[in-house]
Amino acid sequence: MISLARPAVNALGLLTLVALFVLAVLALGVVPPDAVQGDAQRLMYVHVPAAWLAYLAFFVTAVSSALYLWPRTRQPGWDLLAGSSAEIGVIFTGLTLVLGSLWGRPVWGAWWVWDARLVTTAVLFFLYLGYLALRRVPADPDVRARRAAIAALIAFVDVPIVHFSVNWWRTLHQEATVFNPDLDAQIEGSMAWTLLFAVVAFTLAYGYLMARRVQLARLEEGREERELDAAIAARVASGSERTDLEDRVPGEGTGKGNIGDPAVAGAGEHR
Amino acid sequence: MSDAGFVVAGYVITAVVLIAYIGWMAARFRRVRRGLTEEELERWR
Amino acid sequence: MAVIPESAPAPARGRRWIYVVAALLCVGAIAFLLLGGLRGNIVYFRTVSEAVQENDTGRLRLAGEVVPGSISETDDGVTFEVTDGNETVAVVHRGDPPDLFAEGAPVVAEGEWDDGFAAFQSDRILINHGNEYSPPDVSSEDPSAEHPS
Known part of the structure; x- marks a missing residue:
């Protein structure tokens, strides 16, 4: 399971901060404005990487969910990773919509239009918001994780639909600049490099946010498991034989140097 | 609003969203750590 | 505990x-x-040719480039011609066009045909820009790429 030591997470956070700062300087100060769109085009350097980050996050959610559903790789950690990544994906899908709206108003002349790209992106937002709600509907942990994993795989169908919507249908939204059908990027060099840097900076941000979010999820999971243990212990003590849950609790198995991982520490040896 | 206004709004919103999310996580970290035993806190550190 | x-x-x-x-x-x-x-x-818009062929009544969106030299301001908006290379149509627009509206600009006009399909009565114009980006100084060969102001 992916887990970084705390100094590594802090270093990643610092690197992300520097990268985002450099991006702001490049995108707002160094790179020239667009011939047609003027300064408004500078929103591309946050709108495009935000959308990329959302795709990446939902891809990680889909892969983690598949790994949870496959019995041979089933571990609670995959479910935790899927949920953490989806949360970040939802935030950046929302950000993509807001930034797109701010870009659309000066350039298209509209905050919002009902074209296929915008609508399928809004659908993506609500699909994964619904997924996050579904994750919180209480149930047995394994049942909850399985139904979340199935929902995540269904929701992921919309990601390629969003991406190819501008090629499949006639939209007001332009086609992708770099990954268009002809792979023929019509973008001047310094703008292209700034966009590439922006994608790298946002990918770093994803790495940092994920590392933190997974740390947090494990910490909270550990607490939940201890509370569950306590509840079971209390019921066993009061006479009702409910020990069936106990075998599954230490499931967080790999423990690859997870410094201070209470999901392992809390559920495992010292209980 | 001028073009620059939309751009600044976009970059400010991006920064605020990132800071708010990191801050929200930090608050939850604090809340969970308060519930840990001394031994577990030691392991966490 | x-x-x-x-x-x-x-x-x-x-x-x-x-x-x-x-x-x-x-x-x-x-x-x-x-x-x-x-x-x-x-299908967010019709090309000018499609719109002329279909002659649909009711609201539709018409996409094409603004014919250079065809823009003239009226009391409550602008009139201009829009073309897709094959067909050209006169557009009567009521209201303020968006900032990037200019000669040669790729536009989507929303509205309906007037009686007799002589002109397209538009009440909303959107700019349908492409996915090409360049700084102002290297764009002189493309007439649509001039800054409108």
């Missing part, structure tokens, strides 16, 4: 409905977006 009392699942059951309702609201929002918003818009 705090022991969860027997009644612990009760608040969880109360919370359960909040999240079930939230998930259902999201499904509702998706249905609204797809059925209410996207229906009829999956």
Whole structure:
């Protein structure tokens, strides 16, 4: 399971901060404005990487969910990773919509239009918001994780639909600049490099946010498991034989140097 | 609003969203750590 | 270690409905977006040629480039010609066109044909810009790439 030591997470956070700062300087100060769109085009350097980050996050959610559903790789950690990544994906899908709206108003002349790209992106937002709600509907942990994993795989169908919507249908939204059908990027060099840097900076941000979010999820999971243990212990003590849950609790198995991982520490040896 | 206004709004919103999310996580970290035993806190550190 | 009392699942059951309702609201929002918003818009615009051939009554969107030299301001808007290379149509627009509206600009005009299909009566203009980006100084060969102001 992916887990970084705390100094590594802090270093990643610092690197992300520097990268985002450099991006702001490049995108707002160094790179020239667009011939047609003027300064408004500078929103591309946050709108495009935000959308990329959302795709990446939902891809990680889909892969983690598949790994949870496959019995041979089933571990609670995959479910935790899927949920953490989806949360970040939802935030950046929302950000993509807001930034797109701010870009659309000066350039298209509209905050919002009902074209296929915008609508399928809004659908993506609500699909994964619904997924996050579904994750919180209480149930047995394994049942909850399985139904979340199935929902995540269904929701992921919309990601390629969003991406190819501008090629499949006639939209007001332009086609992708770099990954268009002809792979023929019509973008001047310094703008292209700034966009590439922006994608790298946002990918770093994803790495940092994920590392933190997974740390947090494990910490909270550990607490939940201890509370569950306590509840079971209390019921066993009061006479009702409910020990069936106990075998599954230490499931967080790999423990690859997870410094201070209470999901392992809390559920495992010292209980 | 001028073009620059939309751009600044976009970059400010991006920064605020990132800071708010990191801050929200930090608050939850604090809340969970308060519930840990001394031994577990030691392991966490 | 705090022991969860027997009644612990009760608040969880109360919370359960909040999240079930939230998930259902999201499904509702998706249905609204797809059925209410996207229906009829999956092909967002007609080219000028298609619009001339179809001669549809009712609202439609017409896309093409603004013919250079055809723009003239009126009391309540602008008139101009829009072309897709094959067909050219006169557009009477009421209201302020967007900032990037200019000669040669790729536009989408929303409205309907007037009686006799002589001109297109538009009440909303959108700019349908492409995915090409360049700084102002290297764009002189493309007449649509001039800054409008």
